[in-house]
Amino acid sequence: MSEIKVFAPASVANVGPGYDTFGFAIEELGDIITVSKRNDQKLNFLPSIGAELPVEPLENVAGVAIQSFLTKLGSTQGFDITIEKMFRPGSGLGSSASSAAGSVFAVNALLGYPCTTKELLPHALEGEALASKCYHADNVAPSLLGGFQAVRSYEPLDIFSIKNLEALHVLIIFPDVQIKTVEAKKLLPVTLSIKDAREQWGNVAAVIHALHTKDYELLNRAITDRIAEPFRKNLIPGYEKVKKIASESGSVGFNISGSGPSMFALFTDESNLTSCSEKIEKFYSSIDLSVKIHISGINSVGCKIL
Template sequence: MDSIKVFCPATIANISCGFDVLGLALDTVGDLMTVKKQQEKGIEILEVTGQDLPKEAHRNVAGVAGMALLQQADYNGGFSISIDKKIKAGSGIGSSAASSAGAVWAMNELLGKPFTRRQLVEFAMEGERLASGVAHADNVAPALFGGFTLIRSYNPLDIIHISPPGELVATVIHPQIEIKTSDSRKILKTTISLEDGIKQWGNLGGLIAGLYTQDYDLIGRSLEDHIVEPIRSILIPGFDALKKHSLEAGALGCGISGSGPSVYALSRSLATAKEVAAAMKTVYDKLGIAYDLHVSEIGKSGVRVASPSEANFN
């Protein structure tokens, strides 16, 4: 193949108790990207639609991630990239990760898959470094592996893939305000109390156990954040009301998606997830703040070849 069109999924990072180490991929929310081989070396960003983002490769996360792959590839040519951005920058659902992961996954496919998914994560992390100043993997890992991913270690990079329980559905509301990841990280404390750490470790272990055993009650009990949410939630209008009404509508748990401002909830069925979406809508309609609302199953495959209905741009 000389050209490929891919779907690059949005992601929910942290998932309350797993700051910087836990994430999941969404199934129906994401960007579209066309990647083509070219004789000229390097990366060329041909087009970015949907948002006003840099087309210079060294200033675009897809370009930076792609260049990281090219440095390790046995390939004398280059690639052109066209991006249709559906995920707004600063949304908290992995906009930069979708571009970074999509670029390296597509390039790897066109080169005959010389790199493993773990290696692709390392390349995509360079795009995240450009976006936030930190090469974190909690968004790019699920974008590339699908399902849930746990980053057990960053040095060396050790990623555990967890298949999602079949009945789990996500609801995400994205208020139309922007919170940059780099800014959101600056307000976090650099130390925590032992008491809060013990609570957080217990919840993270409980969540992982609940995912493996498909124990939805355990999943719900574990979706608590005692460290980051109390600080970041003050940046999100109506957060407490969103969480309260989501839980009352039947959500297993609710929290901040990534660095915000998006707020996510996990539910045991599509019907409940839609009820949660209606509850979130009620809260934000009263606030008078514009928003996007998504209901999606957990994406099992991560980045993938776009379906005919999705591949609607040249």
């Protein structure tokens, strides 16, 4: 095999209280990455589609991820890489993570699968760190592996997944503004009060328990955040109104997706989701702001060959 095309899904990170810890992959939205072998050692990025991305390998998250992987293998194989973006960077849906995850997944396949998919995670993290200026796996892990992933530890990296979430339907709300992850991180507090920390820990435990037991009333109460949401919500036009619409429409969980501006709402009833979507579109129309709506399940597959 000398050429491959893969799909790397977008993802929702943080998921309320799980700052840099929780994330899940979504369906039908992500990156399409085409990689082909070269006859030399060069990593060559062809013009991207859907967004303007750096062509210099060490300035591109996919290039950094691939180079990290090749260095581990001791390989000097060169590649041509084309990235097609189905959603723009700065959306809060893990754009850089999709590129990093999909690129190492593709190269691993072209080289005959020297590593398991999970073993690719540290290399995808290297690429993600270029974009966000820190290591966080809450987008990379679900994009690469699929499903709902939780990071227990970064040193050493230790993740686990929550299974059997087919009952949850996801509404993604993406108002037409852009927020860069590295800028959004600057808004966050460097310390937490004991009161806020205690509540955050309780909500983290409650989200995991609620997902395992299908206790969606508990899930709805627990998807609140004391670290990022109080500061980042002010960057998102209409945030409190959209949150209120979701709650009144029967959502079982609502919060900011990653750094925003995208938001997510979880539903167990598809008719409630449809009604909520219509009301949110009507609201944004009333304030003359464009909004994109995406309806999905939780993607259990992650990166896949097309």
